[in-house]
Amino acid sequence: MKHLRSIFLFAVMLCLALPVAAAGQEAEKEEGGVNLKEILFGHVQDSYQWHVTDIGGHPLIIHLPMIFYSQNSGFHVLCSSQFAHEPDANQLREGPDGFYIQGAEDEKGRIVEMIDGSLQPVVFDISITKTVMVLFIDALLLVLCVLTAARWCKKHKVDDPAPRGFVGLMHMFVMSVYNDMIKQTLGKEADKYAPYLLTCFFFIFIVNLMGVVPFPPGGGNLTGNITCTMFLALCTFLIVNVTGTKAYWKEIFWGDVPWWLKVPVPLMPFIEFFGIFTKPIALMIRLFANMLAGHVIAISLSCIIFIMFALGGLKGLFLGSVMTPVSVLLSIFMMLLELLVCYIQAMVFTMLSAVFISMAHVKEHHA
Numbered sequence: 116m117k118h119l120r121s122i123f124l125f126a127v128m129l130c131l132a133l134p135v136a137a138a139g140q141e142a143e144k145e146e147g148g149v150n151l152k153e154i155l156f157g158h159v160q161d162s163y164q165w166h167v168t169d170i171g172g173h174p175l176i177i178h179l180p181m182i183f184y185s186q187n188s189g190f191h192v193l194c195s196s197q198f199a200h201e202p203d204a205n206q207l208r209e210g211p212d213g214f215y216i217q218g219a220e221d222e223k224g225r226i227v228e229m230i231d232g233s234l235q236p237v238v239f240d241i242s243i244t245k246t247v248m249v250l251f252i253d254a255l256l257l258v259l260c261v262l263t264a265a266r267w268c269k270k271h272k273v274d275d276p277a278p279r280g281f282v283g284l285m286h287m288f289v290m291s292v293y294n295d296m297i298k299q300t301l302g303k304e305a306d307k308y309a310p311y312l313l314t315c316f317f318f319i320f321i322v323n324l325m326g327v328v329p330f331p332p333g334g335g336n337l338t339g340n341i342t343c344t345m346f347l348a349l350c351t352f353l354i355v356n357v358t359g360t361k362a363y364w365k366e367i368f369w370g371d372v373p374w375w376l377k378v379p380v381p382l383m384p385f386i387e388f389f390g391i392f393t394k395p396i397a398l399m400i401r402l403f404a405n406m407l408a409g410h411v412i413a414i415s416l417s418c419i420i421f422i423m424f425a426l427g428g429l430k431g432l433f434l435g436s437v438m439t440p441v442s443v444l445l446s447i448f449m450m451l452l453e454l455l456v457c458y459i460q461a462m463v464f465t466m467l468s469a470v471f472i473s474m475a476h477v478k479e480h481h482a
Contacts, residue, residue, distance in 0.1 A: 163195040249335025300469040316465040323457030339407035348399035359475035
């Protein structure tokens with residue numbers, strides 16, 4: 116019965132999705148239609164400004180500082196408000212001093228400079244983009260959460276009654292992650308790597324939760340940005356391979372396998388060496404893909420209402436009225452599912468990082 120129910124629900128959602136997709140394409144062709152692609156990419160992509168909402172047809176935007184270096188004119192510190200809001204026919208947003216942003220208003224694009232009649236990209240760009248600003252905010256929240264719990268521990272003894280409220284919740288999370296994931300995997304070495312693994316868990320969890328919040332200071336798709344997940348995976352990669360034992364490297368380059376798998380063609384050493392890089396890549400892609408997909412699905416379900424009404428006439432009114440409760444219910448379900456995924460993805464990244472560290476600390480096998 117459970118399988119039949121799942122198949123039935125999948126069929127219903129598929130039947131709903133097909134007319135919605137077709138209606139969305141038809142609505143985009145009409146004047147004033149909903150551009151679903153622009154809405155989706157405007158949320159999940161990075162940008163030099165933070166588009167909050169539209170009020171009375173006017174966009175409410177948080178403009179961010181742009182810091183970059185031009186080989187022709189040196190360092191520049193500008194604001195995104197100094198660039199045109201709408202791109203021209205060449206997809207260029209004009210700014211001061213001959214600088215332009217290539218791309219639409221909700222895209223990070225690329226800063227270019229007009230030199231001798233041709234556009235040249237700047238040497239490097241260290242602007243405070245939307246993703247960077249979200250990173251600062253989430254990092255500050257993480258520090259406040261940890262210091263609040265640490266302050267209570269500093270003022271109380273071990274045998275004092277357990278804390279309540281937010282501090283008690285933090286203690287519960289810390290002990291759960293430490294005892295159930297880190298200590299169970301790393302054993303005696305748990306204390307050595309617990310600071311890094313706990314930081315990974317709480318940072319990813321807070322970032323994921325803030326990404327679900329649809330308005331500032333939330334709304335940033337940080338873990339849906341592959342640069343962020345790549346950095347986290349790179350940290351695990353460095354810890355695993357820098358702290359790996361001699362036995363770990365011996366198993367990679369000269370494992371306990373038949374000699375003909377090692378010489379004259381080093382088949383197994385090549386496979387094992389390739390596996391060093393597949394582990395962090397798996398961490399990076401898993402976190403990135405799951406969080407990006409969740410955001411895209413949630414936004415798409417919310418846009419169903421606007422796509423239906425954008426059709427206009429009795430057809431749009433009927434479809435919009437029918438799909439509104441469906442869209443709302445599915446959106447609520449997806450948001451609740453997103454909250455669960457926020458915790459699961461933080462837990463999976465932390466647990467796999469602990470497993471990879473444990474595998475790198477293998478001991479010599481003695482006969």
